[in-house]
Amino acid sequence: MKIVGVGCGPGMLTPEAATVIAGASLVYGSARAIALARDAIAPGSEVHEIEDYRSLRSLPAHAVVLSTGDPMLAGLGYLPGEVVPGISSLQVAFARLKVPLARAAVVSAHGKDHARAIAEAREEVARGRVVFLVADPAFDVGALAAALPPETRLAVCEDLGYPTERIAVGTAAEPPVPRGDLFVVVAGEF
Template sequence: MKIVGVGCGEGMLTKEAETALREAKSVYGSKRAIELVRASIPKDADVVEITDYKALRTLPDDAVVLSTGDPLMAGLGYLPGEVIPGISSMQTAFARLHVPWTNVAVVNAHGKDHQDAVSRTVQDIAAGHTVFLIADPDFSVEELARSLSPSVRIAVCEDLGYPNERIAQGTAGNPPKVLSRLFCIICGY
């Protein structure tokens, strides 16, 4: 099995991933992942939208499983098989902001305990790290901001890699607003 990262948005597929897709006989992925790479999937390949993530471990050895972003950044990289990375929201966000990511702490709040993510972010910033936080639509930037010193910089990066990409910057004292359901946050940069 190959677990292929499709990137965080349009045009974020690597050449290695394109090659794996061109050779694929069966492709599994979420609706969004399939749409991101539809042009790279062979016309004769079986394309199956994933409805049961637990069944992914039972796929045949020649299956290609699509994971949005990078498979090991809150994706499907836990599955057995070869992992082919995609261009993640983290790579894209830091590049767009021209912020180095050599001292980054990653916090995953996507489908996780949001209060724990806020606590970890506060601790990581206090330890001198820039924090990259993977959010879900229910994550509150305002709640995060209330837990930080008012001068801490915050960037909300929305729909990265899509035509409507948006990056809003502010501080914990004046946090940027979230306008999309698909976003990540960088704090303390």
């Protein structure tokens, strides 16, 4: 099986990913991943929206599994098979904010213990790293802000790569507030 990153937004599908997808006869992905890759999917390909992520390990060897962003950043890269990277929300957020990737500390709060993620983010900011926090819709940016020194810069990056993209920057004392469900948070000195 191949796990293919389709990018975090429209127009971010790499040529390598598009070639792999175009050659696939069996494609699985979330509704969002399928939409991002739609133009690369060959007519007549069998396309399935993923309903049970646990069953992905049992797909046939010729299956292509689409992963939003990059499969190795809170994606489906844990599955067996070859991984074709994609353009991640980390790359896009740091490019928009002009933060070098070498300063990044990745923290995932997506479907995980938010209190633990906040504690980890606080530790990384204290070390001088710029935290890239993968959030889920229930993540409380205010709780993160309360755990950080008030002068810490915070950015809420929403809908990266989409026409509705929004990046709001503030501080822990006056944190930006997400407007939707598809967002990441950048925290630190940037």
